[in-house]
Amino acid sequence: MNIHTHILGFPRIGAERELKFALERHWRGEVSEAALEATGKQLRARHWALQKEAGLDYVTVGDFAFYDQVANHIQLLGCEPARFGFDHQQSPLSRYFQMARGEEQHDHAGCSHAPADGAPASSHYALEMTKWFDTNYHYLVPEFSPQTQFSLACERLVDEVAEAQALGHQVKAALIGPLTFLWLGKEKTAGFDRLTLLDQLLPVYSALLDRLKQQGVHWVQIDEPILGLDLPGAWRSAFESSYWQLNQVGVNILLATYFSPLEENLSLACRLPVAGLHVDGIRAPHELSGVADWLPAHKVLSIGIIDGRNIWRTDLDAALDVLRPLLDKRGGKLWLAPSCSLLHTPFTLAPETGLAPELKSWLAFATEKLAELALLKDALAGNGDSTALAVSRLGVASRRASVRVHRPQVAQRLQQLSPTADRRDSSFPLRQALQRTRFQLPDFPTTTIGSFPQTSTIRAARASFKRGELAAADYEQAMREEIAHAVSRQQALGLDVLVHGEAERNDMVEYFGEQLDGFLFTRLGWVQSYGSRCVKPPVIYGDVQRPAAMTVAWTVHAQSLTDKPMKGMLTGPITILQWSFVRDDQPRSRTALQIALAIRDEVQDLEAAGIGMIQIDEPAIREGLPLRRGQWDGYLEWATRAFRIAASGVGDSTQIHTHMCYAEFNDILPQIAAMDADVITIETSRSDMELLTGFGQFQYPNEIGPGVYDIHSPRIPSTGEMVRLLQKASAVIPPANLWVNPDCGLKTRGWKETEAALANLVQAARQMRGG
Known part of the structure; x- marks a missing residue:
């Protein structure tokens, strides 16, 4: 042989x-x-x-x-x-x-x-x-x-x-x-x-x-x-x-x-x-x-x-x-x-x-x-x-x-799921009117995508906590202080919609997986994402469910520090699925639906706690497309439904955001629109707003925040550069529906460059308002 x-x-x-x-x-x-x-x-x-x-x-x-x-x-x-x-x-x-x-x-x-x-x-x-x-x-x-x-x-x-x-x-x-x-x-x-x-x-x-x-x-x-x-x-x-x-x-x-x-x-x-x-x-x-x-x-x-x-x-x-x-x-x-x-x-x-x-x-x-x-x-x-x-x-x-894999209560909940669980109560125009009355935001409202710099102090505190060297109460206090720090800096910059900065989160998928049943985690299971950026994907080995609230306490604390709207920050079911190693003993669509129900529980708890804006990030939804177009419709049907199930358990005045980045979306715009998020933020700065053209031609119906600041590069764009991008965006999207934001989260950047770039971003929005 x-x-x-x-x-x-x-x-x-x-x-x-x-x-x-x-x-x-x-x-x-x-x-x-x-x-x-x-x-x-x-x-x-x-x-x-x-x-x-x-x-x-x-x-x-x-x-x-x-x-x-x-x-x-x-x-x-x-x-x-x-x-x-x-x-x-x-x-x-x-x-x-x-x-x-x-x-x-x-x-x-x-x-x-x-x-x-x-x-x-x-x-x-x-x-x-x-x-x-x-x-x-x-x-x-x-x-x-x-x-x-x-x-x-x-x-x-x-x-x-x-x-x-x-x-x-x-x-x-x-x-x-x-x-x-x-x-x-x-x-x-x-x-x-x-x-x-x-x-x-x-x-x-x-x-x-x-x-x-x-x-x-x-x-x-x-x-x-x-x-x-x-x-x-x-x-x-x-x-x-x-x-x-x-x-x-x-x-x-x-x-x-x-x-x-x-x-x-x-x-x-x-x-x-x-x-x-x-x-x-x-x-x-x-x-x-x-x-x-x-x-x-x-x-x-x-x-x-x-x-x-x-x-x-x-x-x-x-x-x-x-x-x-x-x-x-x-x-x-x-x-x-x-x-x-x-x-x-x-x-x-x-x-x-x-x-x-x-x-x-x-x-x-x-x-x-x-x-x-x-x-x-x-x-x-x-x-x-x-x-x-x-x-x-x-x-x-x-x-x-293994009995670790199968949980009868999860299967029962899937069987009892209502056929209308993936629908909001009202159409977007009605929701938009209620949300504008509730939040009273200016034109070209400014926000960020979620995370702020993960400083050495934050990482050291998390490492000490995981090693058992820092008590839970002391770790929680340290993170609350970091959240207060992020909120105060955003207020000083003049941003319109704030985030809590995600100081307590190691990774946008790992953080949630650690709190959901059916996941396991490794110590050194790192995989390269790009350059020096590595992720440690969770392993989904069994049925998924949420034992307890995951983000509510941190978000409520952040909201208590400001009168401005505070976005609750969640990772969507398809991104959790795509950025994990997934069990192969059942269809991926079934696992996605289990995750969606867990996220839905969190969304409803955030709303009940008074959080009026909730962002459910789905940067990986395009990534999950089968490589053959003949298989796209089937995937997009269950993937977008999973997102809607996660997002649709709230009232009309609660504004649902989503975020997508670093992929070509123009060939799936009808399905992105079908997700029915009130606001979508997308990466567009590296393409000089080229990615936004398709949204304009499609006449995307909801609000959109095209990124004007590439956070994956250390360079700081000027106010003039951002104004130029926003003018290009205004030529294809109704200005009343435009938000102003970076391309992605700011976790990997330093505070000095972050504040300089966001100051320019806020000034660019003000110039677009004519102020």
């Missing part, structure tokens, strides 16, 4: 988030580029060693990035946007971070800012950021125009290959494919088609493949996940000629697809002139037999049999039942891998000593998935470790049977 194992990518952030902390020290000027590069080199070596120790036949090189793998390719392919006006005496890494974070200009007090009022907006704002297919990972969007040029411009990949080879590893290099790279980008010139750039891009890929071949690399993994999408005909047609050209180099290409079935692209993928094809056996198990039949016998078939997107232990018996017939069809030749990069899973279970043994036995993180690959390979070859297989079987069986 000829069975090989490999992975498509590995978590780059480190077992204890070493890369995150090194990045942030570098950005603060505390460590040099050389020190940061040294940290990256150490992490790469450690991760390659883990792959080799697990018995993988190849280590994967090219999956490491200091910020994002798409940004790596922008530099690698020599297409850094001309608008940055880079001084090419700058180091590649400094240019790289400028694309990711924008240009910082500093005044004498050390505060970063944008051009002065009245000056044109800086062209050095960061690249747009959006979701990587249907994940919670964000990538930086390439910008294309007729002037775009490509060249082999960065040595980082070939240097990393040399690093791995020097350590004695058999290397498989990994690249994003040329068609996927173009697809992920954005035209910056009206009427331009980025696919026309393919002819000049392919020779650069060929040159890169030739460099890798000269280094002794025998296999190059080229990721083309867009083969799982509904592609226009021109894009489908481009694949064969593109890969015919790349195949001329003479290096073995493993074409990798994932996240979706191939469907009408199945035969295309199988006949492409490449040496091998990787397919996602988790998202498209029904296609495996067809791929095995269609793929010519001389080509390698790589099966993604381990779930790269979730954390459940693999049912190895079921996996073997799938693999054995495929192995027979392929004449004893097969490659085994996770379905996609393990970037989307935490690093290792080893430090999770606080988990109940039964719960821990159900899980497998990235490092454990390497071991599962080895077990599958040995079992297929007839050399299986019977003890390890027995342990795996026990973990799988325990989860299926």
Whole structure:
């Protein structure tokens, strides 16, 4: 038998988030580029060693990035946007971070800012950021125009290959494919088609493949996940000629697809002139037999049999039942891998000593998935470790049977749910009139999205409380003081609608999951979201319900400190679902409905406590869309209904807000409108209000707050810049329906830059009012 194992990518952030902390020290000027590069080199070596120790036949090189793998390719392919006006005496890494974070200009007090009022907006704002297919990972969007040029411009990949080879590893290099790279980008010139750039891009890929071949690399993994999408005909047609050209180099290409079935692209993928094809056996198990039949016998078939997107232990018996017939069809030749990069899973279970043994036995993180690959390979070859297989079987069986998972009272509540539970009492115009009478807000009301800076003092208090070093009463008092601090600063700035600042919250999903039944939490289960930003997704393992109020006391305390409206801040059911690792033993729609009922209880308790504005954030609703449009309607029906169930248990004068960010929403505007939130806030500053155009064309009926301040960049936009954005917004949305707010929460920013930016925001709103 000829069975090989490999992975498509590995978590780059480190077992204890070493890369995150090194990045942030570098950005603060505390460590040099050389020190940061040294940290990256150490992490790469450690991760390659883990792959080799697990018995993988190849280590994967090219999956490491200091910020994002798409940004790596922008530099690698020599297409850094001309608008940055880079001084090419700058180091590649400094240019790289400028694309990711924008240009910082500093005044004498050390505060970063944008051009002065009245000056044109800086062209050095960061690249747009959006979701990587249907994940919670964000990538930086390439910008294309007729002037775009490509060249082999960065040595980082070939240097990393040399690093791995020097350590004695058999290397498989990994690249994003040329068609996927173009697809992920954005035209910056009206009427331009980025696919026309393919002819000049392919020779650069060929040159890169030739460099890798000269280094002794025998296999190059080229990721083309867009083969799982509904592609226009021109894009489908481009694949064969593109890969015919790349195949001329003479290096073995493993074409990798994932996240979706191939469907009408199945035969295309199988006949492409490449040496091998990787397919996602988790998202498209029904296609495996067809791929095995269609793929010519001389080509390698790589099966993604381990779930790269979730954390459940693999049912190895079921996996073997799938693999054995495929192995027979392929004449004893097969490659085994996770379905996609393990970037989307935490690093290792080893430090999770606080988990109940039964719960821990159900899980497998990235490092454990390497071991599962080895077990599958040995079992297929007839050399299986019977003890390890027995342990795996026990973990799988325990989860299926556990009384921890099923709660009869939750099932009963779902059965008793009223058919009208997802409807408000009155239409939006009637609600709007009542809300305007109640709140008496000015035109262009100002607010923020929810969180304020999580200072070192806040984090230290929370850590001390979790370690048992700070009594509950002392921790509560510390958080109440932080809330008072946030409220007083907002009042001093002159904001119209306030928030309590979320000092007590570690994360917008984790905070709620910790207070809901059916969730478990890890100590170091971190996953990269973008750059240095990591999240620790909860694990939804059982039926969800709310034992007690989660936010009411904090919000009521904040409201007691001001006469201005105080928004209650909640995370919506779809975002909690999407940003968690979710049980796979029932439909996701059922889990979403359970969460929605828990949030509905909280919304009603906030209203009963006198809170008149309640924001239910749903930034992940677009992210949850199936990649195939034919499946969108079914998902959107249950996802929007879950939101409405969470939001609709209140009276007409209670104003429901929602927030969405960093995704393209224009293709689902009818469904967003169907959510029937009174106010929606969206991210629009990085796109220069482009995202708002669709809302205007659609004639979005409710109120909307387009973000005028990119909180993911340290730069501070001027009042003039924000006024310009608001004027653009007023041209497509009735000004009476416009709010003024940042793009997202301010948790990751410092107070100095936050206050400076919000002062400009308040002044911009006043200018728009004519005051």
